[in-house]
Structure formats: C-alpha cells, structure tokens
Amino acid sequence: MEKGTFAQAAQVAAVICPYVHYVHARLKQNGASALLSLTRSMVEQGVPLQQIVVNDRVDVALLTLVGAVQLPANGLPVADVKSLLPKGTRCGVSVHSLKEAQTAERVGADYVLYGHIYETHCKPGIVPRGLAQLEHICRLSNIPVIALGGIQPHHIPELYRAGASGIAVMSGIWEAESPVAAALEYRRMADLVVHNL
Numbered sequence: 001m002e003k004g005t006f007a008q009a010a011q012v013a014a015v016i017c018p019y020v021h022y023v024h025a026r027l028k029q030n031g032a033s034a035l036l037s038l039t040r041s042m043v044e045q046g047v048p049l050q051q052i053v054v055n056d057r058v059d060v061a062l063l064t065l066v067g068a069v070q071l072p073a074n075g076l077p078v079a080d081v082k083s084l085l086p087k088g089t090r091c092g093v094s095v096h097s098l099k100e101a102q103t104a105e106r107v108g109a110d111y112v113l114y115g116h117i118y119e120t121h122c123k124p125g126i127v128p129r130g131l132a133q134l135e136h137i138c139r140l141s142n143i144p145v146i147a148l149g150g151i152q153p154h155h156i157p158e159l160y161r162a163g164a165s166g167i168a169v170m171s172g173i174w175e176a177e178s179p180v181a182a183a184l185e186y187r188r189m190a191d192l193v194v195h196n197l
C-alpha cells in the first residue's frame with residue numbers, strides 16, 4: 001500500500017467500523033513504520049482503539065495501545081505477548097490445522113482465526129480447508145473460532161452452523177465497489193443468523 005493511501009484506507013475503516021466488531025490493520029508488504037502510520041491514521045479517523053486489531057507486529061500494538069493483536073501460528077509466544085501488552089489486550093492466533101488451533105488454545109490465545117475456508121484469490125494455489133474441517137475444529141475448541149477466506153454473505157449461515165463464532169473478511173469488503181454497502185450486507189446476514197430473524 002502506498003503511503004498516501006493509508007488515510008483513504010483509514011477513512012474506509014472509520015466508515016465501516018460501526019457495522020463490524022473489529023478492523024484489522026494489516027500490511028503484508030510494508031514495514032513496521034507503515035503499519036504504525038496506518039494504525040495511527042485509523043485512530044485519527046475515529047476508529048475506536050478497542051476495535052483495532054494489529055496484525056503480527058506486537059511493537060506496533062504496544063505503541064498504539066489497540067484492543068487486539070493477531071499473531072501467526074509460528075509467531076511470538078502468546079504468554080510473552082500478553083505480559084508485554086496492557087491487561088485486557090486480546091491476543092488472536094491465525095491457524096490452519098486442528099493441531100495449531102489446540103496449541104493456540106493451550107498457550108492462552110483468546111480466539112483463533114481459521115482458514116481459508118473457501119477459494120480466495122488471496123491464497124492462490126492452496127486448496128481451501130472447507131466446512132467439514134471448520135466444523136471439526138470448532139467442535140474440539142473451547143475458544144472462539146473465527147472463519148476466514150473467500151467468505152461471501154451467503155456463506156454466513158453455514159459457517160455459523162459449523163460452529164464458527166464469527167467471520168473475518170478481506171476482499172469481500174475492501175475490493176467491493178462500496179465497502180460500506182458490502183459491510184452492511186455481511187452484517188445483515190450475520191444478524192439474521194445470530195438473532196434467528
């Protein structure tokens with residue numbers, strides 16, 4: 001992401017944050033200072049700190065005091081991260097197997113992100129893990145399992161039926177013509193399922 005686009009992305013995050021629980025600050029191709037700029041931009045634009053999840057960089061989470069940090073399965077130990085961040089900072093781990101999910105739970109992760117469930121251009125050449133695996137992991141987990149990867153609004157009922165506690169979406173919102181309209185549609189479908197409407 002170019003530096004000039006951080007403000008734009010942060011603006012979008014601010015507009016959609018009333019309709020979602022969390023917004024991830026994630027920049028795979030840029031360094032820590034870019035991620036810091038993006039996160040600070042999100043705060044300046046009005047995204048509540050408690051709704052921001054910083055991806056991977058514990059140092060950036062510490063500098064910004066966001067509500068959560070998302071670690072890779074092979075990242076820093078959760079207990080060490082928690083001892084560094086203010087009490088109450090949520091610590092999620094991204095997992096791709098039952099083994100990783102169980103390890104994350106054992107070491108104190110607050111939740112796991114599990115994917116990718118469906119085909120997604122964000123994970124080219126890797127076979128999606130599918131609903132049956134998601135269901136298996138949800139059944140054997142005692143912490144929330146958040147499903148991600150290729151999720152469209154119409155998938156939400158089957159994901160919750162499989163036991164997911166929530167969903168995470170990247171391209172379905174960020175690449176939509178209207179990210180806010182897309183976020184609203186995901187929200188509407190999730191509310192239908194969660195509140196049995």
Ligand SMILES: Cc1nc(C(=O)O)sc1CCOP(=O)(O)O
Nearest residue numbers: 115116120122149150169170171
């Ligand atoms: C960033 C990411 N991580 C995944 C994983 O399986 O770890 S799947 C994924 C992409 C999710 O994005 P979309 O909603 O665009 O398919």
